[in-house]
Amino acid sequence: MASILRLYKPMFAQSATAAFLFGAGDVIAQQVIERQGKNHDFMRTARLTFYGGAFFGPALTKWYQLLNRIKFSSPTKAVIYRVWLDQAILTPVAVGFFFGTMSIMEGKGISGAQDRISTAYTPTLIRNWGVFIPTQIINFAIVPHHLRFVVVSVVSLFWNTYLSAINASSQHQEAIKSDKDTEK
Numbered sequence: 704m705a706s707i708l709r710l711y712k713p714m715f716a717q718s719a720t721a722a723f724l725f726g727a728g729d730v731i732a733q734q735v736i737e738r739q740g741k742n743h744d745f746m747r748t749a750r751l752t753f754y755g756g757a758f759f760g761p762a763l764t765k766w767y768q769l770l771n772r773i774k775f776s777s778p779t780k781a782v783i784y785r786v787w788l789d790q791a792i793l794t795p796v797a798v799g800f801f802f803g804t805m806s807i808m809e810g811k812g813i814s815g816a817q818d819r820i821s822t823a824y825t826p827t828l829i830r831n832w833g834v835f836i837p838t839q840i841i842n843f844a845i846v847p848h849h850l851r852f853v854v855v856s857v858v859s860l861f862w863n864t865y866l867s868a869i870n871a872s873s874q875h876q877e878a879i880k881s882d883k884d885t886e887k
Contacts, residue, residue, distance in 0.1 A: 717852050718760030724856055725755025728863025736868050750808045751867055758804065759797070763852065766793055771848045778844075785843045790836055798828050805870050823873045827866070834862060 729751040733739040770788060775781035802823050806816035835858070842854045 714761060714764050717764045718756045720852070720856050721760030721763065721859075722752050722756025724860050725759065725863050725867075726752035728860055728865075729867040731860075731864040732867035732871065736864065737871065747867075747871070750805065751863070754801070754804055754808070755863070758800070762797070763855070767848070767851055782840060782843045786836060786839045789839050790832060794831055794835065795828060798831060799824055801866065802827075802870065802873070809874065819870075819873050822876065823869055827869055830865070831862070834858065 726748050729748045730743075733743050733747070766789075770785050773785075773788075775784055799820055802819045803816040806819040807813070809815070811819070835855075838855070838858050842851050846854050
């Protein structure tokens with residue numbers, strides 16, 4: 704039993720952390736940026752919390768485990784290649800998966816997911832690179848591997864606030880477009 708707990712404890716802890724940070728990011732987005740006040744959309748917060756804990760946390764945990772197992776000939780090459788792998792392989796997939804998953808959980812279906820991705824993907828990916836390339840350079844260069852998830856999690860609180868606001872903005876723009884299409 705103890706060996707099973709040791710095996711799953713990091714996954715559970717990091718998934719719970721991701722769930723909390725996605726939920727907290729949405730609360731900040733709704734209350735500070737969007738000023739929703741009493742009109743807080745608790746289902747939106749629940750969706751983002753679920754996404755963080757069920758999808759993002761486990762995926763990021765496994766991703767960092769994989770990156771930590773790859774050996775490089777020098778510390779400099781390790782930083783360069785880990786940042787490149789993270790930002791060229793994981794990030795483009797993660798950004799698309801986020802918008803697609805959110806759209807589907809909102810009941811928009813595959814066509815809604817495609818619309819959301821086509822609208823929000825590229826600007827979000829570019830902004831992600833502006834935030835996470837410097838973060839990951841620092842993370843992979845000086846942070847011990849067992850603390851890298853923590854560093855990304857702290858930055859992610861602010862990033863998740865941005866993601867939540869962008870996702871809600873895209874959802875609002877889709878609703879306006881849909882209303883105009885039905886008026887025609």
